[in-house]
Amino acid sequence: MLEESELVTGEAVVLDLRVAKLASRALALALDVLLQVALLIGAALILSFTVQTGDESLFVALLLVCLVLVMVGYPVISETLTRGRSLGKMAVGLRVVRVDGGPIRFRHALVRGLAGFVVDFWALGLFGAVAVIVSLCSSNGRRVGDFLAGTLVVRDRVPDGAAHAPIAMPPGLEGWAAQLDLTRLPDDLALASRQFLARFRELRPEASHALGWGLAQQVGNALGTPVPPGVPPWAFLSAVLAERRNRDHARAFQAYVAQTRPGYQPYPGPQAAQPSWPGPQPGGVPPEPPTPPSGTPVPVENPFTPPS
Numbered sequence: 001m002l003e004e005s006e007l008v009t010g011e012a013v014v015l016d017l018r019v020a021k022l023a024s025r026a027l028a029l030a031l032d033v034l035l036q037v038a039l040l041i042g043a044a045l046i047l048s049f050t051v052q053t054g055d056e057s058l059f060v061a062l063l064l065v066c067l068v069l070v071m072v073g074y075p076v077i078s079e080t081l082t083r084g085r086s087l088g089k090m091a092v093g094l095r096v097v098r099v100d101g102g103p104i105r106f107r108h109a110l111v112r113g114l115a116g117f118v119v120d121f122w123a124l125g126l127f128g129a130v131a132v133i134v135s136l137c138s139s140n141g142r143r144v145g146d147f148l149a150g151t152l153v154v155r156d157r158v159p160d161g162a163a164h165a166p167i168a169m170p171p172g173l174e175g176w177a178a179q180l181d182l183t184r185l186p187d188d189l190a191l192a193s194r195q196f197l198a199r200f201r202e203l204r205p206e207a208s209h210a211l212g213w214g215l216a217q218q219v220g221n222a223l224g225t226p227v228p229p230g231v232p233p234w235a236f237l238s239a240v241l242a243e244r245r246n247r248d249h250a251r252a253f254q255a256y257v258a259q260t261r262p263g264y265q266p267y268p269g270p271q272a273a274q275p276s277w278p279g280p281q282p283g284g285v286p287p288e289p290p291t292p293p294s295g296t297p298v299p300v301e302n303p304f305t306p307p308s
Contacts, residue, residue: 018155019140020094022132025153029121029128031088032075039070071122076113080106083188085156095156096146103188108149115145167197169242170235176228177243185222190244193219193237200234212237 043066051059078086083103084096096104096112118124120131120143131143140152169177193215200208212233219240220226227236 020153020155022135022141024092024094024155025135025141028086028088028092028094031091032086035087036070036074039074040067043070068117072113072117075116076106076109079104079109079112084109084151089153089156093156094153096151096153099150099152104149104151108151111149112145112151115148116143119144167194167238167241167245169246170231170238173228173231173235173239177239180223180225180240180243182223182240182244182247184224185219185240185244189215189218189222190241194241197234197237197241209233 044063047059047062047066051062075086079096082090085094089095096108098104098108116122116125116131120134121128125131134143134147135141138147142152146152196211196215200212203211216227216233216236219237223240227233
């Protein structure tokens, strides 16, 4: 059973996040420790060949520098560059976020890294005993570094059913979405929007409204276009992500065809001139009209019904 944490955002909206359990965090830490040990062994071997024989003080000093860089620098750098995920957390599907649900920055990763080395695990942590005790006493499984940095470890991996759920193009937004410059949309913002749409029904109404408008405004600022009047935020995000997916599929298909069938003329994109429909063929049976790359869904009575 998934354990959830009720966190309050800056807009005083309760946000549900799936808190990472102690077992999954321990597995991610074990993977990171194995990588760190491998890095330390490699550094020791390199120093043994480069440092002159007999200069033990220099060898020990450089080894201590490598120890600090690996034990503190590795988690800080990895969590800063990946917005809260080390290699161990990536493998397990975890992510470090702020207590308001936002992505962490360098200062959060630095505080967590220093506290993890000094208090939680190694210097004064009795090989992780302090971190385990504090996590068990915390309702959200937070260790000392999380309390000092104001962070929380949550499950980042989307369930299989939600990950493969298709995002449909809302009716009436096909032409508008075809004119967007989607190269300006960051991958992390697109992922956040996709996760919001996947959990649209699971969030509280006030949380869904606040998060939807916040994400829509961020996406609009990144693309340089505001949310069209009268369009709900979920429909705006669905149109952007559906068009992005369709363009990715079209590019992948054209690249495949270019490799397997040289000289093949691909179907023109949404901004190119559309080929004329050939009309009835011999036999009196008209062919089916071509489907645009963006996909034109069947009209419904209410074009802005929230996704199920």
